[in-house]
Structure formats: structure tokens, C-alpha cells
Amino acid sequence: MSIHEQMTFETKQAIKKAFIQQMEEVGFERVTVKNLALTTHINRGTFYLHYADKFAVMEDVQQELLMELERHVKKVQPVEAFQTLQTGHLYPPFVHVITCIKEHAPAFRVLLGEQGSPTFAKKVKTIFGTHILDRLSIIREEVQDPELQQYLQAFIASAILGVIQEWLDKGNKDLNAEEMVMIHFRLLRLVGTLVSSI
Template structure:
């Protein structure tokens, strides 16, 4: 009985998530109401409030799930190892895994990052890139590239480097999603790693 109840809860939440994304795609968060969600899913208000306090709680839980999936895909990424793959003409497996995940959740990501979505979600996505891939690059920036900076200026450089790089990667993801993720995860893995390689060339040889 426990597994059946758990499965029913999961299916109910998935229905509400799908309905939320569908309505938000057309009307934005303003157009999402509990009534609209129950009409779309055929569920009653009591069922909605059994799982969520309000529509913002539903949106937050959707975002948390998507961001957790991203973190899981990126946790094993080692940028320099990835560059080694790309220099040998091979897509980097963890990056392919990430794009595979994006493609699986393409509609939710596209809506939340789109014009009717939540602007704060883009900031959260960029933050994950900063905290996973890009911070791992910082120790490999050649000392001669920053030796003329004072300590405070080095910190500023690193902060802007993270922001610039995260925005570049995010722009790639955003463009891909806006085109309904037509390219394969393997193709996008090569594109993204080439962009990281280009950033590397602009900051010197990282070792």
C-alpha cells in the first residue's frame, strides 16, 4: 500500500507540475491560479493544498527539482579533464549527461527561463555553473596572468571571470532551449566544451 500511495502522490504532483508549466507558458505566473490548475488536471483544491501551500510553493518545488538534477549531472565535471576530451575530438561524458537532462526537461526549462518565466531562475542556473564547473577553473589560471593585480583586484577579476563565463555558458543553453533543443546532447557537449576552451585561451594556458 505504501508504494502505491507514494506512486499516486508522485503522479498527482507531476500532473500539477505539467499544468503549471503549460499555463505559465501562455499567461505567466499571474495567470496561474489554483482554479486554473484544478481545471487543467481535473483534481480538486484539497488535493492541490495537500501538496503545496500556494502556486509559488509549486513553482519553487519545480525549480528545486530541476536545479538538483543539474547539480547531480555536474558534480563530477572536471574542466581540464573535459578539455582533454574535446582536444581529442571526443565529447565529455558528464557534459553530455547534463544536456541529456536539459533535453528531458526541455519544456520546463524553456518556460521558466523564457519571457513568461521567473527571472530569478536564470540567476540560480548561472550560480550552479559558477559553483561547480567554473570555480574549478580558477586555480588553473596562470599566475603570470594576474601577478600584476593587487589581492583585492585578483578577487574582483575572479568574480567577474565567474560571472562572464557563467553568462556565456547560460547564453548557449538559452539559445539551444529556445530552438527546442534540436541539436543532440553530444553535439551540444562539443559546442560547450569548445566555448570553455576558447575562454581558456583568453586567460592563458591553464595547467
């Protein structure tokens, strides 16, 4: 990476960080290019070299987070995950998913929260639902039913995301990534136990 490319990267990262901070403080509607430039100690002309407007910053922040999240979620194999859990060990690929979210907690918290973007939450649900459903459909024939798939995808994605949002809303200080993974699997095991006892 050249010096120019490094400077461009650092400036864009600074703008995105300022954007997340302002969204958390005042909400997207009140974020302004002027304040973003002031916060990052650049002039507005420099801002416009990197982004057309605040909507472009929002899009860049979302795409960066979604690409990194998807890279980790793609490695999760539900069967392996449950088999690993049964041995009392953590499943590393899912630990990496939760670690990714924890590392970008302020951005995820804002974008998934009331001040955030409904479309971002849908995209996160799609990542979880699609990749996990694809793997489940290979091992369970009933999962291949198109009508069931639609609702199962919504159920899986909403359950995972709901737990993550609760964790983020609490500031994720009480539980580390490994403990959060165990919470997910304890919940899944509990649901499975409740269903089998009916």
C-alpha cells in the same frame, strides 16, 4: 514506495507539468489554482493537500530542476573536459548536463524565458559558475584572485547559459545533446584561439 506515496508523487508531477504548460501559455501571473486543478483532473482540495498555492508549485519545480542540474554539473572537471575534447571525443559528464536540460526542456525554457523567473536564471548561473570556477582555481593561481573570481564566474555562467537559452529558444530540435556539447567546446576553443592570437 507505498501506494499512497506513489499516488502523491504522481499527483504532484501532474500538477507541476500543468503548471509549466500554463506558464508557457499565459505567464505566471495568470496561472490559477483553479486551472491547475482542472488540467490535472483533481479538485482544489486535493491541490491544497500538496501545495499551499501556485508559488509553492513554482518553488518545487525550481528546486527539482536545480538539484538535478547541480548533481550533473558537480561531476564536470574542466581540465578533463578540454583534454577529452583535444582527442576529438565528447566529455560524458557535460553530455549528461546537456541531456538533463534537454529532458526537462519545456520547464527550463519557460523558467529561463520572458514568462519565467529571474531568480531561477541566477541560481542556474550560480551552479555553473561556482562549480566550474572551484575546479579552475585549483589549477590556475590567477583564478584565486577574489576580484577576478567574481567576474570570471559571471562570464563562465553567462556564456554557458546564453548558449543553452539560444538552444532552448529554437526548440532544441536541430541539435541533440552531443551536438550541443560540441558547440560549447567549439566556442570555447574559438575564444581561446582568438585570445592567443592577440
